[in-house]
Amino acid sequence: MLVLLAAPAHAAPADLTATEVSFVGNGGVVLHGTVLALASATERRPAMVMMEGAGNRGRQELRPEAEAFARHGIVTLIYDKRTVGYSLLHRDYSVLADDALAGLRLLRSRADVDPARLGLWALSEGAFAAPLAANRSADVKFLITVGAVGTTPGAQTAWGYGEYLRHAGVSGSLPHMLQTTAVRMTIGAGIFPEADFDPVPAWEHVRQPVLAQWGELDREALPRESGQIIREALERGGNTHYTIRFVPGVRHNLNLTANGGFDRLHSLSPDFGDYETSWIDRPARALPGTSADPVPAQDLPAPTLAPLAWYESPWLQLVALLLFLVGFAGYPLAAATRRIRGRHSTSPVRRSARWLAATGLMTTMGSLMYVFFMVATAANVIGPMVVGRPIPWLVLQLLAVATVVTTAATALSWRRHRRDLAHADQVRLGLLITAGLLFLPWAAYWGLLVP
Structure with a gap:
């Protein structure tokens, strides 16, 4: 039995239900999560598993976004990322993809979920694993990403260091040391897990409709370059059901910012979830091309990280x-x-x-x-x-x-x-x-x- 535990709804706003669940991920690891849905729903609704970014902050990290989507009529599953087989020094995106699919099967078993409108929503590091999951299961009917990276994690990390150091006004040898020497050394020492993971092959095999989104003020995911890389990968694979969207005025995780994307505010815009809901319900599921929102500026491309001599x-x-x-x-x-x-x-x-x-x-x-x-x-x-x-x-x-x-x-x-x-x-x-x-x-x- 996939669902190990289902508790009564609790700790949710009056208009929502929150059901605590457990399910079995890759390797038999038990994962714990919360399913959020409209309390007044009387028909089958679209649903999605939400995959968090790097680290293991717990399901509460995405709770505001999940509640916003639930209020739009989308059943959402947020869950605590595994601690077995995932740490600062070890991770496997293939394993994380299997975990997400286990959560998807849980949602598919619910009476209030429409299996024809079942998908994945993935933030940042989660967007490395989400295309792998989409390639493995026909249960994934759509894929929404936020802050997906088109380069390797190593190159993305080096680029992000440069963004924050330049913003702070740092000059001299420190930026080069961190972006090149330190990143290459952590990769060579084997303490930067999945540093050389190439996301492009997985994107080339995605056949589901894709909504790939970046904040205009994303300082971590190379939004302009990543958008181009992912668009080209989808087209090489023959997938024309995609929308590339750049959201004005928000940062890496589509939250609002008071410092040009360099802060860590947790504040959603009032219209958060409107576009995604409309996109999921759209018959064609996607409009090939890029949204009308301005493409973010990117002063420098992702650095090239040569192997250690x-x-x-x-x-x-x-x-x-x-x-x-x-x-x-x-x-x-x-x-x-x-x-x-x-x-x-x-x-x-x-x-x-x-x-x-x-x-x-x-x-x-x-x-x-x-x-x-x-x-x-x-x-x-x-x-x-x-x-x-x-x-x-x-x-x-x-x-x-x-x-x-x-x-x-x-x-x-x-x-x-x-x-x-x-x-x-x-x-x-x-x-x-x-x-x-x-x-x-x-x-x-x-x-x-x-x-």
């Missing part, structure tokens, strides 16, 4: 960080150990060496944390800036310069006084200076020494 290997990066840790942190730890044992160094190189150890350790560890922070926040949290650079990045660049200077000073001092140094000091300084020399190309690669 041998010297960019994540393993080599890890080895470099370990050497930095041994060289920069090892020097003060060894000195502290000597002091505990009552041995005090009189090395003439110790002052510059201490500065090198401090600046090198702060720069490498600080850079690692800052890159992870920017990736985790999708470059949305910039903070105060000085001369076109976020203060943390500017501080890291200044520390990188200081590390190079102290490396040179320590190496010169070591050369001048090497005959006066004990063997243990020679070894410690050798590791420290080696770390400092290796730091130079590493810092240049990550943009720390680039203006």
Whole structure:
């Protein structure tokens, strides 16, 4: 039995019913959701499964949209995305497609649903999986997407970083580092799941009527480029039942915006759902071509992400960080150990060496944390800036310069006084200076020494 649980309607506005349900997705995973419908409905209605975007925010993320569609007479299913087999480091769009089809079968079994008007509504990442689902089941009679991406997730992410950084006024090496170096490194390290997924083949095989929508102020999904790519894919597959629509004045998820699409407001326009309802009820289901709404501007295309060269290997990066840790942190730890044992160094190189150890350790560890922070926040949290650079990045660049200077000073001092140094000091300084020399190309690669 597909439906495992059906609870009485509750927690819904007076004009709607909300039925809690559970159903079995891919691999036997039980998924929980809510079906929203008009309380006064007396005839079979159109219905759709709503697929959320990236992350796992739960069914409440799409609750306002689902209620709006339900008030238009569309039965909607929203559900909590799986946590088994879906995480920050692992996901499979094919699995998500099967989950959506399981929800579709649940809707099809309802007495108030018209099977001839049953479809999928997919937002952002959900629009990677929705065409796969449409290709697998004749139960999908239509497909509506919001903020669908026509490029790979990796290219889309890099493009989105650039949009947010330019909007914040960031210049210098940080945009290139995040858009190119950081994205390519996360892909190469295997911590960017589905980064190279190509959505075009799935779109080429979609035969159902398609309503593909983007907000005019979408700063995440390359709306102009994605619209063109998806249109061409549908036409190559012989599908002329599509409508490409750009919605004025709204952002990525068709919510209103007070900051040109760069904010995260949750506010729907008063007419939300009007167009979709009319489109579903239209006999032809689509008008081939693009809506009359203005096509969004797109200053830059999606970046090309070349594979990592041998010297960019994540393993080599890890080895470099370990050497930095041994060289920069090892020097003060060894000195502290000597002091505990009552041995005090009189090395003439110790002052510059201490500065090198401090600046090198702060720069490498600080850079690692800052890159992870920017990736985790999708470059949305910039903070105060000085001369076109976020203060943390500017501080890291200044520390990188200081590390190079102290490396040179320590190496010169070591050369001048090497005959006066004990063997243990020679070894410690050798590791420290080696770390400092290796730091130079590493810092240049990550943009720390680039203006």
